[in-house]
Amino acid sequence: MVKEGYVKETFIQSTIEREKEFSTGLPLGQVNIALPHTDSIHVIKQGIALGTLEKPVDFRVMGDPEKIIPVRLVFLLAIKEDKDQVKVLKKLIDVLQIPSIINCLLSAESAIEIKEVLISNFFG
Numbered sequence: 001m002v003k004e005g006y007v008k009e010t011f012i013q014s015t016i017e018r019e020k021e022f023s024t025g026l027p028l029g030q031v032n033i034a035l036p037h038t039d040s041i042h043v044i045k046q047g048i049a050l051g052t053l054e055k056p057v058d059f060r061v062m063g064d065p066e067k068i069i070p071v072r073l074v075f076l077l078a079i080k081e082d083k084d085q086v087k088v089l090k091k092l093i094d095v096l097q098i099p100s101i102i103n104c105l106l107s108a109e110s111a112i113e114i115k116e117v118l119i120s121n122f123f124g
Contacts, residue, residue, distance in 0.1 A: 001049050006078045011042035015076070025059030025069050026093065031102050032069045034059040035089060037077035046080040048092075050114055052106055073105060095121045 001007045015038040024035040034057075056070030075092065079085050095101060101121050108114045 001047065001076065001078055004047075006043070006045050006047040006049075008042050008044060011038060011078065014038040014042050019059075023060030023062050023065045025061045025071055026096075027061060027069050028097060028102070029099070031073060031106065032056075032059070032071045033073040033075060033096055033102075034071045035062075035075050035077060035092065037079060037085065037089075040080055040082045040085075043078045043080050045078070047078045048118070049076040049078075050074070050105065050118075051076070052108075052114075073102065091122060 002009055002011065015036050018038045019036050024037070026033050026035065051074040053072050053074065056072050057074070058068045059071045061067040061069055073096075077085075077088065077092075079088055098121070101117060104117045105114060108117060
């Protein structure tokens with residue numbers, strides 16, 4: 001996201017520090033997700049980067065940081081306006097509760113296919 005001009009260099013460390021304080025792992029059943037993000041002052045233009053992980057990475061659970069879950073989908077969120085964070089997070093969480101969408105994202109063979117799945121379900 002830094003390389004593509006979506007976020008400032010400070011975004012990386014700020015996101016790591018925020019994740020330590022406010023965990024973003026979400027248990028969704030078979031495939032868990034994480035939604036790391038940080039303050040908009042580190043964002044140049046809004047975007048979402050998706051990491052689909054072959055081997056899960058442990059994240060602490062949002063709202064229950066004592067609990068750790070293995071995560072296979074990491075949505076790195078660059079949200080330009082702080083006021084939009086809750087709205088974007090809620091919509092994304094709602095969409096990602098649909099198992100067929102998770103399956104499509106995990107089986108996607110290209111970034112274009114992932115983008116199409118997200119756009120059609122997020123904005124459709």
